[in-house]
Amino acid sequence: MVVKRVGVxxxxxxxxxxxxxxxxxxGVIIAFVSLLGALGAAAxxxxxxxxxxxxxxxxxxxxxxxLVGLIIGGLVGLVYNALAGVVGGIELELE
Numbered sequence: 001m002v003v004k005r006v007g008v009x010x011x012x013x014x015x016x017x018x019x020x021x022x023x024x025x026x027g028v029i030i031a032f033v034s035l036l037g038a039l040g041a042a043a044x045x046x047x048x049x050x051x052x053x054x055x056x057x058x059x060x061x062x063x064x065x066x067l068v069g070l071i072i073g074g075l076v077g078l079v080y081n082a083l084a085g086v087v088g089g090i091e092l093e094l095e
Contacts (some may be wrong), residue, residue: 001090001092001093001094002088002089002091002092003068003084003089003090003092004084004085004088004089004091006080006081007077007078007087008077008078009074009077010080011073011074011076011077011080012069012070012071012073012074012077013070013073014073015069015070015072015073015074015076016066016067016069016070016073017066017069018069019065019066019068019069019070019072019073020062020063020066020069021091022065023061023062023063023064023065023066024058024062024092026044026057026061026065027057027058027059027061027062028058028062030054030057030061031054031057031058032054033053033054033057034053034054034055034057035055037054044085048090
């Protein structure tokens, strides 16, 4: 079985979801590191500003990564379809 063509929109949606999940994981890590930094900066004037911005990363990064994944996924789908016609696509062996 050879994949000669992919649905660009479905490929872009799947890439967007995968990138959004990665963005959430990165956002959680940034929030955790920011919280640790805020706890260590208790002597400064605004110790929890970093923690608030870090917590915002949990919401902002999945959206940003998801949009980037949608754009990149669409472009990759288009390029795959163009190149699969030239080189023959990806061969799959299924049982």
